[in-house]
Amino acid sequence: MDLKKFNSSPTLEEAATWEGGPLIVHQNVTLLECASEAVLEEALSATPLKYAVVRRISPTVVLVDHGQVPELVKTLSKKGYEPRIVRS
Amino acid sequence: MQRIFEVLFDQLDTLKTIDNPGLRPASSHLAELNKLPSYLLRHVFEGYSVNALQVMAQGRGMDPHRKRASLEQDLANHFYDVPPLKQALERLSPIAREGFYHIKRAGGLISLGNWRMQIESRYGKEDTDQAQAELVGGLLAFYGNRNPYGMGFSFQHKSELASCGGVGPQIYFWSHSKVLNLFKVSQEEEAKYLARDLPQTFKGAEPVPALAPGFDSLLADLVSTTRYFEQTQVKALVSGGPGKRDFTKINGGLSVKEPGDIKTVKKIEDLGRLYFLWTLLKETQLVSLKVPEEVFQANHAASEEFFNMPRYRQARLLAGAWLRSDFNEFKRIPSLKFYRTSYYESSIPDTSKNIQARRFVLGLLDYYRRQGSLRPGEWLDFSSMVRAIQDLDANFLINHDFSGGDPGTGAYYRYDYDPLYPIPGFYGEDYYAGFTSTLKTPAPAKVNYRLPGEIGAPLKLAEDFALVEGEWLAQVLGEPLSWLGLVELARDEKGRPQALRLTDLGFAALADQPSERELQQAAHLDQLAAHSPETTRALLVQPNFDVLVLAPLENLPLLRQVDRFASQTSMGDVALYHISKDSVLRGLRSGLRGSDIVQTLRENNRVPVASNVVQTIEDWSTEFDRLILHENTHLLETPDAATLDRLMSQPDVHRFVVRRLGSTFALVTGELAQPAFSSKAAKLQAKPPARSNAAPFPLYQDYQALRPGSVSLENTTLLKVQPDAGNPYLFYQLGQFADLETWDKTRLSATFRLSAAAGQRAQQNGLTYQGVAEFLNEVLPRPTSRNRYQADQIPPETALALKGWLGFYGPVQVEKVLAIRVGQAGQLVEIFGLEEFKPALLGWAGPNIALVKESHFEELAARLAELGMPILDAASPVIATPEIPAGIAEKPKKGRRTVSEETSAERERKAREREEAGRLERPDLLSRQVYPVSGSRSLRKEPELSAIMDLLDLMAGTGVEPAELERMLDDLEGDDGFLPVRPRRKKE
Secondary structure, X not given: XXXXXXXXXOOOOOOOOOOOOOOEEEEEEEEEXXXXXXXXXXXXXXXXXXXXXXXXXXXXXXXXXXXXXXXXXXXXXXXXXXXXXXXX | OOHHHHHHHHHHHHHHHOOOOXXXXXXXXXXXXXXXXXXXXXXXXXXXXXXXXXXXXXXXXXXXXXOHHHHHHHHHHOOOOHHHHHHHHHHOOHHHHHHHHHHHHOOOEEEHHHHHHHHHHHHOXXXXXXXXXXXXXXXXXXXXXXEOOEEEOOOOOOEOOOOOOOOOOOEEEEOOHHHHHHOOOOHHHHHHHHHOOOOOEOOOOOOOXXXXXXXXXXXHHHHHHHHHHHHOOEEEOOOOOEOHHHHHHHHHOOOOOOOOOHHHOOOHHHOOHHHHHHHHHHHHXXXXXXXXXOEEEEOHHHHHHHHOOOHHHHHHHHHHHHHHOOOOOHHHOOOEEEOOOOOOOOOOOOHHHHHHHXXXXXXXXXXXXXXXXXXXXXXXXXXXXXXXXXXXXXOOOOOOOOOOOOOOOOOOOOOOOOOOOOOOOOOOOOEOOOEEEOOOOOOOOOXXXXXXXXXXXXXXXXXXXXXXXXXXXXXHHHOHHHHOOOEEEEEOOOOXXXXXXXXXXXXXXXXXXXXXXXHHHHHHHHHHHHHOHHHHOOEEEOOOOEEEEEOHHHOHHHHHHHHHHOEEEEOOOEEEEEOOHHHHHHHHHOOOOHHHHHHHHHHXXXXXXXXXXXXXXXXXXXXXXXXXXXXXXXXXXXXXXXXXXXXXXXXXXXXXXXXXXXXOEEEEOHHHHOOOOOHHHHHHHHOOOOOOOOOOOOEEEEOOOOOOOOEEEOOOOEEEEOOOOOOHHHHHHHHHHOEEEEEEOOOOEEEEEOOHHHHHHHHHOOOOHHHHHHHHHHHOOOOOOOOOOOOOOOXXXXXXXXXXXXXXXXXXXXXXXXXXXXXXXXXXXXXXXXXXXXXXXXXXXXXXXXXXXXXXXXXXXXXXXXXXXOOEOOOOOOEOOOOHHHHHHOOOOOOOOOHHHOOHHHHHHHHHHHHHHHHHHOOOOOOOOOOOOOOOHHHHHOOOHHHHHHHHHHHHHOOOXXXXXXXXXXXXXXXXXXXXXXXXXXXX
């Protein structure tokens, strides 16, 4: 799914650093990990998850907006994608 | 160990230090009695007879045959002398010594009635009189009475050595510190005195313990109640307890339910065992209140720790919780009838007195256990136990005297008992206040007044200890201590308490070591495990997903584990559970993994678990694990895969990296996410390094910290992320409602343009203007100190554009209107007050200008012309035609018309307006004549309406809006004689 349709962030699907650039530690992020690429694509197309994606970091992992987590979990569960929640 | 558990265990640990139950600290009154001045001491001696004074003087080695005044003076002067005190103490008889020991044990001040009761019960009246005379004659103890200001020494009559000159419960026997310190008793002597207070073994036939739910039921109910709080969101009432709906449901899951219809109970405090359970959960903090949400939450860690403890430790912990709880056993005594009295007048013990009494009783039981008076399996006589408590500390629950209290307590609020107008619950200061007992038959009164039998009789402080404190003791032994499994109470055929004994668990809990039975069971289980380990396993998992937990109360930790992923269907010697998808999902949500569930079943099942059960649980778990949401975690991003490869090959990488997520991303621990270097280094790395030289430290970007000033507004619609201030979360937030224009990766800087298309996209995303404005106010620069009270940093143009694009404002509707203007506001009010003109009115542009719909204008103009109010075009004084809009478009003619062009009506109107304008400069509305001057009072009924209208016109000229005029008229109508009621207009 082309997430650019929903957000114009320059780092949505690109790296935040560059070749020879610094290491970056992204603190306090909320990360959604899917069992497969197909599950992620399915969830993106079937639920409002696409609006909450902050970054896509691999075919199966996205960073999501931490401010929307309660609503997102509720919506995903309603659509049959109840996530396991792991709190660090 | 949980902190609260340590506190609760301490409650029981401190009981071990009690070697002398009922020993009280020195009375607070000793401070004043230790240094009485000579004139006060003379006053003390004035209260004694000459005979008594002569004996005192003889004891001190003085000449007794002198005048009374001399005796008083000499005795007062040598009152605190040590040698004669020592001699007096040495001369005391054994009974008097024991009597003085009890005075010292009571803190130096004891109610004379209590003291005599103690000694008389052992030695009889004569010996008690003799002991009393020895103590008074030797100047070792004295009579006193209490008043609101402290101790007093005045009585109605002169006191003798063996009798006080006053009467009543407020007579005390007191001593002072000097003599108390001089008095020493050996350990043998003390043990002999206290041995008299030991309870007797029960002599009758073997008693049968009363049926009461014990510790097993309590544990089972704690499991089910804790489960309820874990699985249900229970809201707290203002009183701090769960509501009726919740306690009714909890009661449904208990092994022993509340007697009677629980639906008639209004609050949990009115319940018995369920309320006791609730107080235990509260005190042990297995369930606690989550403050902002006002809901109860189960404490998993505390529950796990508690249910993994050995039974004797569990019982000990719960006993500690009971000691501190606000459960009120006194109010549950069935033989007492309670009355509503004030706190100060009532003898009903409050929470602090209840706690004190519980500590005393449990401490006494522990003391008897350590003394060897209580032996396993041996029954003690209940009545002797009550007598022992009365001897040791009659004030342990209710104050029989105020020797330990503050000066004045209880004295201010006492009043005389009036038999003709009795106050329910109060019968005089010799009686317990606030309740009567049905166990006592009321005596006939002198005035032929008798209390009805069902109310019972008032109880005397000096006589009815067994009916009050004794009943309280029976209640404590029969309910809380039996429920905790520490004590058994036997009752006779009439239901009266007969005997008591400590259970095995009671001995183990008080001794804080496992009982013999527990040790034997453990040894037996070890033997079984060595021979055939499968027989010690407690689970039977059946292919139909039913799970049986054998001996559940001996396998509480396992029961709690099964509880997490299966639903209980019954509980008894065997607990039956059923595994369903819902129950497994509940377990997975709480953090369990499918493999954990299968492992629990496999390790504890007596036979191999059926493959269909394992497969189904794994399927449900796999389905649940399709999406995993990691909250508040940290991520490392490297410029290229090779860098991450190098990092992953470091020897101590597992200390920092949890796992790799992609070619350039890895999940890292909090240790790496916290900068460990100095703040100076942190400042250095805050700026990203130039492309040429790589950073020695990583760049930290916190997604939950939005910094003010990280974004600036370059013009009305251009937002700029400041160099080095950007992070992906900030870009994401901006990208939701603005379009990216420029992007400088090396400086982490970008510009975003606000636009209609971006606004539409934001609306689709569910964003609102409020949300966007809140975010912008957080990231835009803070206002300067001069404008620090400015709430909004968004300029008005940007705010308006955002409101439009984000759908805050709807589209603007265009409508053609004509404005009509009049000199007097009242004219328009009257016109548009009529129903026929209302449809033509679109709105008001001021009190004198109305906006009329173009479509209705022609009709309005014609009708107004009929009514003598032709509409004049501003350009030409002719009746407006339907083509008025074209005429309005013309520029109005400037300058005044000549007088000849004006009509006479117009001239009159203008004159009136000028006159009114003159009045407006100094409006005097109050003196305005509304009624004819010459009219009689009856004329008030007929006010001059024209005058009122003039008044209203005048007010209209000041700019009063029609709605305001309406309100003022309504006010005038309030006065019946002032204005007749007007026909009301419909509110628009």
